């Protein structure tokens with residue numbers, strides 16, 4: 001087997017050195033009747049060529065986003081990732097190292113994480129960020145738990161514009177932990193009155209902007225009402241590129257900002273791995289989940305970086321830890337950080353404007369299609385349309401024509417009465433031809 | 449000697465010790481690297497993208513006014529920054545990485561290549577399922593392998609890492625108890641002292657109370673102790689097997705019986721499954737739920753801290769209590785079911801994450817598993833156990849093993865008894881390994897052993913590599929005994945950084961870069 005360096009002779013002589021008659025002598029603690037005599041009922045080893053052939057065949061059965069006009073978003077977005085990003089993250093020293101437990105030989109990872117934390121803090125307008133969560137949705141649930149710890153209250157109020165998967169993750173964890181959650185009704189037009197739900201029993205309010213339907217939310221009034229009542233405002237985003245163009249939650253009074261960082265540096269990957277961004281105010285840092293890289297000095301007084309404030313974490317605090325997270329999304333954070341470094345402030349602003357411009361152009365085109373109504377007043381690169389008939393079936397028909405048109409709201413909120421709503425995202429990857437193809441196909445489908 | 453251009457070609461007459469500081473602070477290939485915030489500029493970009501034509505924004509009053517303060521670098525500068533950073537990292541590709549419990553085995557590049565096929569990497573989780581049948585097929589096939597190797601009835605694929613898998617498994621247990629009407633009475637989870645910190649942290653996260661079970665003198669858990677700790681308030685035991693001392697729990701079947709008799713469930717921390725793949729199936733031992741760290745056992749790369757993937761296999765008893773979404777075969781097609789009532793069992797406990805798990809890791813893991821096949825997977829486990837025992841025997845006479853000379857599984861555990869009175873600590877010893885070109889072993893874990901050193905060589909090491917490792921550690925132990933304290937107390941000497949001050953980092957946390965304060969001339973002093 002090509003990955004196993006020991007030879008049969010090595011094995012024999014090593015067993016002799018150990019003093020074991022055979023390999024199973026080393027498995028003597030396994031109950032004899034449980035030790036498998038036969039090999040598992042699975043195929044035998046395969047050459048590299050054979051494995052590649054088998055998996056390539058599976059890959060070929062999927063429609064890759066880049067091969068068609070593609071407008072799917074709702075929490076994961078297709079952006080162009082520069083070639084250098086993927087090259088750099090595949091360097092052995094990044095790819096095949098562990099969590100930086102030995103800082104003297106992990107300064108590459110630690111400095112990168114320190115830079116990542118600063119980028120995330122600046123992007124979100126917050127003071128500190130951690131070195132990543134699994135993804136936006138789990139980060140969101142962790143933010144709610146953190147708010148409960150800080151406020152010593154147990155009730156979260158979730159906006160109806162929060163991505164339904166995120167809301168479900170929060171509800172699942174809260175139910176299991178015995179905490180209260182109140183979820184506002186799904187709110188396509190962002191008209192919900194969250195202010196009315198905030199009182200002195202509320203631990204936190206969770207609002208997404210742009211929300212799942214694409215609307216931008218002004219958080220200032222919510223933040224003020226939260227703070228009057230001793231509650232925290234948790235702001236969520238699923239499209240990190242939007243922060244290049246819209247006011248960051250940190251500037252609108254948010255106490256914790258969590259979001260999905262996939263958009264920058266990371267591929268769609270059919271849902272994972274992604275990278276959760278998590279930022280907060282300095283005063284709450286000791287209640288934060290996850291790992292933190294911090295600056296220090298070495299014995300020669302040279303600047304260096306270490307994992308720090310680990311007394312919050314499971315390996316020190318065990319059942320009193322702020323979270324159980326251990327492995328996070330380090331390499332995805334690296335991809336994010338490299339892409340962000342390549343973009344820089346000017347590149348990010350331009351990228352964000354191009355996204356917005358493309359979405360505006362598409363929205364204007366769609367608004368002229370009979371049978372389509374664009375619902376959003378405001379949006380960044382994704383908006384909601386109402387179509388004549390069932391959006392899910394429409395998307396299927398368009399897929400059959402080779403156009404991936406968007407996410408039917410019923411996919412996220414089944415049987416909730418949103419069958420005619422469709423989320424449409426447009427990023428810098430869409431061309432005029434893509435837009436023309438979508439508009440033409442929609443027009444002809446809706447004309448029937 | 450001179451060559452025919454008169455250039456000296458020898459190594460120099462004598463090479464005196466030289467310790468002059470360089471102008472740059474670099475030392476040949478060891479370079480200093482500033483932060484991007486010190487070398488980048490906001491107006492620079494490594495990406496060419498044109499401004500859009502004029503249009504009317506739809507941002508309402510929410511256009512960004514707050515500065516971004518994000519430095520940019522051109523592409524060559526970016527390459528250099530990250531390549532230089534990478535050169536300050538140790539990696540499995542560069543050397544033996546004996547981090548016990550973490551399983552730093554070889555990461556085949558085939559897996560990286562396949563995970564990047566557009567049919568896997570460039571596919572959106574919410575595309576119509578008719579356009580992702582191959583991705584769903586891959587998940588189905590991988591699930592089949594995991595169930596066959598563990599004897600399980602079902603597997604939850606969405607957990608993002610081991611700890612997330614623990615959460616998944618404990619939630620399934622909570623849901624099963626609630627379905628029995630015992631959700632509020634069974635509150636206690638038994639966790640041995642030797643458990644990884646994620647176990648008690650997970651249990652506490654969802655409101656369980658942790659009751660510790662002491663390990664025996666020999667590092668294992670006795671069924672008797674479990675039986676005594678069991679009562680009508682017990683929900684489950686969380687037991688690692690093979691355990692964190694690198695030992696297979698000899699009474700695991702009796703422990704499973706004890707917890708089941710008491711009406712509880714058996715959660716197994718499967719972080720060490722890599723020792724027993726193809727040798728024994730955990731569900732045959734009585735396990736009800738177990739996470740599998742694909743980033744350990746099945747070799748998806750750790751990436752400096754993640755991402756991982758932590759699928760949870762479930763016994764027949766727990767199979768109905770899995771999280772959404774469910775994957776179902778409907779004739780020729782695979783479907784993703786998210787609604788609880790559609791799963792058919794009516795018991796899905798909710799959702800752990802957006803979308804459906806770490807697809808990128810699934811591709812890598814399946815590629816690894818298919819490459820090995822049933823024969824190779826078993827051989828890998830056997831080789832991992834063989835290498836660990838070879839290390840155990842090779843060091844047993846010069847270091848102290850807390851549990852005598854009994855065989856271990858995939859990792860060999862030593863304590864610091866042999867260091868007592870020498871002035872050298874486990875930490876010093878570990879740091880001296882760095883100077884010898886090795887990543888240290890896991891230290892101070894498990895907590896039940898004083899100054900623990902947990903060595904996991906994995907099956908990826910050749911005999912020559914393990915021999916050199918053993919000889920190096922033996923040499924270090926002789927040095928300890930000769931009282932050569934300097935080799936340890938100041939180590940590492942040759943790493944990119946000397947020992948770092950963690951106390952300082954925690955006392956005055958600096959968690960982000962901030963612009964240096966401007967230097968203000970003090971006029972009064974003039």
Ligand SMILES: Cc1ncc(COP(=O)(O)O)c(C=O)c1O
Nearest residue numbers: 326327549609610611644719756
């Ligand atoms: C024994 C044990 N349990 C659980 C975990 C947690 O796994 P993960 O880091 O994938 O969350 C680890 C690894 O760190 C471990 O070694």
